[in-house]
Amino acid sequence: MNSAVTILRAEHDLILRALEATDEAAWRLERGHMLPPETLPALMQFLSFFVHRSHRDKEEELLLPAMQEKGFADPEGCVGVLLSDHAEGAHCFQEMVTAGEAYRLRGHEGIRWAKAARRYADVMRRHICREEQVLFGNAQKILEPAETEALAREFEHIDARAHRAGLTEILDRFERAAWELRK
Helix, strand or coil: CCCHHHHHHHHHHHHHHHHHHHHHHHHHHHCCCCCCCCHHHHHHHHHHHHHHHHHHHHHHHHHHHHHHHCCCCCCCCHHHHHHHHHHHHHHHHHHHHHHHHHHHHHCCCHHHHHHHHHHHHHHHHHHHHHHHHHHHHHHHHHCCHHHHHHHHHHHHHHHHHHHHCCHHHHHHHHHHHHHHHHC
């Protein structure tokens, strides 16, 4: 059976692919290129839904509280820092949303979106690195295998909720948009 850490690591791989697509879109906009009309909406919808809801819910509703119950409750410690990262990532993402809407309406706000996207990608990569290097190692040390397997089963409920809300279609749109950016 998969453990919670294994699932989150696999999701990080997908998120990192989305950050690569974000960087590619930013690079094109910084050079004055227009993006295909579906690219930013598909990318933004994926980031909003998968990263800031599905993945984050698994961490904030399940893994981090389990870590806090095992003594990782210091606001300045591992869990506190990661929750702060989540807030910073959400703030940077909101800047992308605002800039993306301006780009959609006026078409000449691409540089603004690109700057916000670069900040967001930096924050998210730093955050993922912290989770990979600190959180997951600590989780594997302090949580029993049965506990991480139970968390993984709880993750399935979050996944089911996400799929009912349209995650499959969102992933398909993201994959098509990412493919267009690689051309």
